[in-house]
Amino acid sequence: MNDQERVLLNLVQHEFPLEKQPYASIAARLGITEVECIDLLRELNRQGILREIRPVINWRNAGFTGMLIGMTVDPERVDTVANEINRLPGVTHNYLREGTVNLWCTLTYGSDEEKTRHLTFMRELPGVRELKEFYSEKTYKIGLLLDLSSDGERGDGLNAGSQFSGVRCTGRIQTLPYTTRPDTTAVLQHLMVVQEPLHFSEHPFLHYAQQLEITEDEVLTLLRTYLSDGTIRRVAGVLKHNRAGFTDNAMVALEVENNRCDEAGETLAQFPFITHCYRRTSYPDWPYTMYAMVHARSPEEFFSHIGKIRGAVSCGSMNVLRSVKEFKKTAFRLPRENAR
Numbered sequence: 001m002n003d004q005e006r007v008l009l010n011l012v013q014h015e016f017p018l019e020k021q022p023y024a025s026i027a028a029r030l031g032i033t034e035v036e037c038i039d040l041l042r043e044l045n046r047q048g049i050l051r052e053i054r055p056v057i058n059w060r061n062a063g064f065t066g067m068l069i070g071m072t073v074d075p076e077r078v079d080t081v082a083n084e085i086n087r088l089p090g091v092t093h094n095y096l097r098e099g100t101v102n103l104w105c106t107l108t109y110g111s112d113e114e115k116t117r118h119l120t121f122m123r124e125l126p127g128v129r130e131l132k133e134f135y136s137e138k139t140y141k142i143g144l145l146l147d148l149s150s151d152g153e154r155g156d157g158l159n160a161g162s163q164f165s166g167v168r169c170t171g172r173i174q175t176l177p178y179t180t181r182p183d184t185t186a187v188l189q190h191l192m193v194v195q196e197p198l199h200f201s202e203h204p205f206l207h208y209a210q211q212l213e214i215t216e217d218e219v220l221t222l223l224r225t226y227l228s229d230g231t232i233r234r235v236a237g238v239l240k241h242n243r244a245g246f247t248d249n250a251m252v253a254l255e256v257e258n259n260r261c262d263e264a265g266e267t268l269a270q271f272p273f274i275t276h277c278y279r280r281t282s283y284p285d286w287p288y289t290m291y292a293m294v295h296a297r298s299p300e301e302f303f304s305h306i307g308k309i310r311g312a313v314s315c316g317s318m319n320v321l322r323s324v325k326e327f328k329k330t331a332f333r334l335p336r337e338n339a340r
Contacts, residue, residue, distance in 0.1 A: 001049070001245075004030060006148040008040055009244070012053055012237030013145050018223055020216050021202055034202060041237075042200045051238045052197035053204075055223060056143075059108055059332055061231040062191055063184050065115070066108045066332075068134040068280060068291070069122070070101040077127025078103060082327040084125055088118055089335060094328040097251060097321040101132065101286070104251065104321070108332045132286060140265035140277040146239055146246055146295065147272060187231065190222060192334050194232075242326070246295040248302035249323045252309060253288035255316035261289055264313045268292045271312075273305045288319060 001009075008030060017025045027037035044050040059066065073081050078096055085091055085105055094105040109115040123131050193211045198204040209219045226232040241249065256264045261279045268277045268290070276293040292309070296302035306320060 001148070004032075005040065005044060008037070009044065009050065009148050009237060009239065012041065012050070013239065014236070016053065016235050016237065018220050018227075018235060020205065020220070022204065023200075023202065038200050038202070045200070047243070048240055049243045051240050053235075053237045054197045054331070055194045055226075055235045056233045056238070057191055057195055057332075058230055058233050059334075061229070062187050062334075064108050064110050064332070066106060066136065067115075068136070068278075069105050069107055069119075070132045070134060070286075071103040071105075071122065071128055072101050072130040073103045074127040074129065075102070079327075081125050081127050085122060086328045088121070090114070090118060090332065091328060092330050092332050094326075095251075095323050096325040096327065097323055099319065099321050101130075101321075105328075132283060134280040134291075136278050136280055138261070138265065138279040140279070141269035141274065142276050142278075143233065144238065144241065144275045145236075146241060146244055146275075148244065187226075188334060190226075191231075194219075194223065195331070195333055198235075238331075240329075241295055245297050248296040248299055250294050250302070250306075251321045251323075252292045252294055252306070253319040253321065254290040254292070254309075254313060255282075255287045255318070256290045256313065257316075258289065260314065264290050264315070267312050268309070271305070271308065287316070290315070 008026070011026050011029065016022055019025055021034065023037045023041070024034040027034045030037065032040075041050060041053070045052070071081075082094055082096070082103060085103075086094055088107070090108045091105050092108060094103070096102060097104055107115070107118060109118065119131065119133070122128060190212065193208050196207075199207050201207075203216065205216050205219045205223075209216045212219065212222075214222075223232060223235060227234070254264065265277055265279060268274055273295055274292045275295060276291075278291045279289055280291050282289045290313075294302070294305050294309075296305055310318065
């Protein structure tokens with residue numbers, strides 16, 4: 001990627017404008033035309049670097065629950081098991097990771113009955129030796145925001161003297177409280193529409209307006225309302241981190257005493273290379289209470305990140321579960337029957 005593309009991706013990740021013509025505002029910051037901006041984003045999407053631009057929805061506010069699942073699967077059965085699990089619509093992420101507990105997925109569900117049905121299906125798959133359920137007890141950071149203009153550990157940032165070096169993002173991840181809304185039916189009808197990616201067009205919110213049979217201004221007001229109450233976390237570009245250069249990734253599990261978890265979570269959340277940080281369920285044979293997603297652009301940078309974590313957080317043990325293979329990564333999509 002060139003400097004212009006790096007800064008453009010930073011802007012759509014951190015500061016996507018809630019305006020009728022957001023691409024025009026972004027283009028003005030880069031000194032290019034609206035058409036050029038749209039064409040650049042469309043090409044980055046075609047290359048697989050930019051996954052999509054969309055509202056990032058907090059489904060918990062709409063009555064859904066998410067969980068992390070760790071499975072011990074016979075190595076020769078991993079691909080088959082992963083492909084079967086991928087068929088479940090509530091499974092959004094599915095990764096092979098290093099370690100005995102080697103297959104990890106996330107599941108979003110709307111009822112205990114649905115959860116039980118899916119977990120039973122997974123447990124009964126040939127090759128699955130054990131399955132553990134990890135529920136989120138507290139969120140300290142959530143948001144795959146990758147800074148493509150920073151130098152990192154190996155100088156992957158903007159070129160020296162770049163004309164775009166003055167274009168900086170001021171947006172920050174805001175973790176809002178979870179408050180399940182009472183008017184869930186109306187919310188689901190709205191989310192059914194706005195869960196879809198924005199178009200690469202001069203009026204990207206017009207598509208939502210036409211489906212909801214309201215004006216563009218009313219769509220923007222609706223989105224701002226959901227942003228303020230936490231139903232939508234942000235409207236932003238979502239990158240494919242591997243294609244964007246972040247090729248060394250891991251889920252890091254830390255054994256932290258219960259009375260130190262808040263301190264550890266707040267410390268971990270400050271690291272820019274950590275995109276997600278949770279306190280989760282622990283077990284006698286799996287004592288880890290804190291989980292952090294780490295992203296790096298090289299093995300050297302990755303081990304530097306791990307060293308920083310070790311130096312900053314007091315923990316009994318640490319399990320670094322490096323990503324080996326991505327089987328599935330997508331956003332949860334509300335099935336149409338749920339919005340009736």
